[in-house]
């Protein structure tokens with residue numbers, strides 16, 4: 001009997017026959033994420049329903065030295081939620097999808113981590129006075145889970161300019177450690193405390209050890225977040241950004257975004273689509289069809305703002321728009337038909353759809369390889385130059401790989417930085433091109449890291465490794481990571497290979 005067959009029976013005893021499988025089609029369907037390059041086929045897939053079940057599975061995995069990969073919605077774009085090369089066991093947490101507590105007094109919600117962001121927000125909307133989590137997940141929030149968002153430091157599914165990444169709204173966690181112990185972080189680490197209400201206290205911020213960890217330090221099972229009443233009033237507007245005499249569109253938009261952020265204006269969200277992206281969207285039609293009728297040339301900037309009274313809202317709009325007006329940006333009309341994508345973003349759940357327009361640009365037979373990152377707002381023109389230069393110097397390689405290019409769009413993140421979201425769009429996604437695509441993709445990531453000091457936030461398989469390979473992490477820092485990983489996961493069973501950890505010790 002192989003090790004895997006041996007654990008199969010033990011795991012079946014924990015979760016029941018229905019929730020474990022070694023069927024080839026099922027394992028294959030868990031072998032990839034939304035990127036088209038990175039694959040790793042698990043030997044077993046398990047769908048537990050409690051932290052206790054996960055704890056028992058991890059204890060068995062330690063005894064039998066079985067590799068574990070945690071998985072939420074599988075919407076990762078960098079190969080994080082499937083094994084790196086070696087099979088093992090994928091733990092799918094999406095059966096753990098309940099809201100456990102809405103604490104209106106402390107304004108904190110506690111959930112099981114397998115719930116999706118859109119489901120969480122939809123349910124919160126109907127509770128009490130109507131709530132939301134401020135930062136409402138990644139743009140993939142229709143399928144991505146709370147656990148995946150916390151593990152990837154996600155941001156981009158709404159509320160980013162006002163509330164930052166989802167990890168910043170996290171109050172505390174329940175985590176199963178790689179060796180199977182279950183702990184709370186946040187206020188509930190005090191076993192005499194009934195409810196999570198603050199993340200900080202009781203010594204170091206141990207929630208932080210598991211936030212953005214891409215599943216290398218433990219498996220999150222519960223999470224608590226700050227709650228915010230749904231704003232009663234919202235406004236949104238969209239601008240066209242063309243070249244002016246002395247300034248490129250990117251320079252003009254950078255000036256406006258810097259002023260918006262440095263004056264701490266109450267922007268809920270703002271997004272900038274560069275001219276090339278707008279040209280493509282204009283041709284594509286669909287939700288972006290109005291761009292053609294509104295005769296938009298150049299780039300597009302939209303914002304949303306919220307308030308609790310009409311008067312406050314008007315004040316917000318006045319201050320936000322004054323800066324745009326002073327910069328002589330052309331404001332489009334109020335309706336979506338006139339090009340007001342801010343309206344679509346806020347009122348029609350565009351916050352969980354805008355990225356599909358980006359990643360879906362090249363169609364179903366094409367490939368997408370993400371490399372989103374954070375950068376200081378003033379650095380946007382440097383990134384535009386980086387992408388232009390990188391595309392020029394890689395034109396031959398891209399052609400040999402079936403065609404494609406690096407591109408991005410931009411959104412504002414609280415308090416004063418931007419997310420440069422995007423990466424590579426390849427025109428073909430044939431399996432035989434994967435090796436070439438991997439090489440080109442990694443080259444772009446390393447260029448972002450080294451040439452502009454980019455701060456990536458999902459690491460998956462490729463980005464964590466590129467960080468190590470690029471030499472960005474000092475020896476002291478990397479040794480510190482190894483020390484923590486070894487202490488938590490002495491057998492290296494949890495997500496081995498990410499950052500090369502677990503492979504090298």
Ligand SMILES: Cc1cc2nc3c(=O)[nH]c(=O)nc-3n(C[C@H](O)[C@H](O)[C@H](O)COP(=O)(O)OP(=O)(O)OC[C@H]3O[C@@H](n4cnc5c(N)ncnc54)[C@H](O)[C@@H]3O)c2cc1C
Nearest residue numbers: 072073074075076080138139145147148151154156215220
């Ligand atoms: C169309 C599209 C748009 C996207 N937009 C954004 C965006 O705006 N912002 C953004 O940040 N990302 C975005 N992404 C990338 C990705 O979807 C998000 O990072 C998302 O948060 C992943 O959640 P998930 O539940 O799908 O996680 P998975 O893909 O299942 O997992 C992501 C990582 O977290 C680990 N993990 C998952 N659950 C747990 C757990 N319970 N405990 C420990 N580790 C765990 C996995 O091992 C993996 O490394 C987008 C992807 C797509 C396809």
